[in-house]
């Protein structure tokens with residue numbers, strides 16, 4: 831499912847970014863372009879990111 835339509839970023843892209851060390855919206859913006867245009871994807875992107883941390887708490891603690 832697309833989370834950021836402006837940049838064609840999917841839920842899977844965000845989960846992969848979390849696996850690669852993304853821990854914030856700033857990280858998602860620099861890695862994928864999330865929220866770099868209209869910004870309406872911001873809350874959905876964060877939900878997916880936090881969901882990835884809940885599914886695998888080790889993701890967050892590896893980089894924090």
Ligand code: FES
Pocket residue numbers: 833834835836837864865866867868869870871872
């Ligand atoms: S939907 Fe993500 S910047 Fe527009």
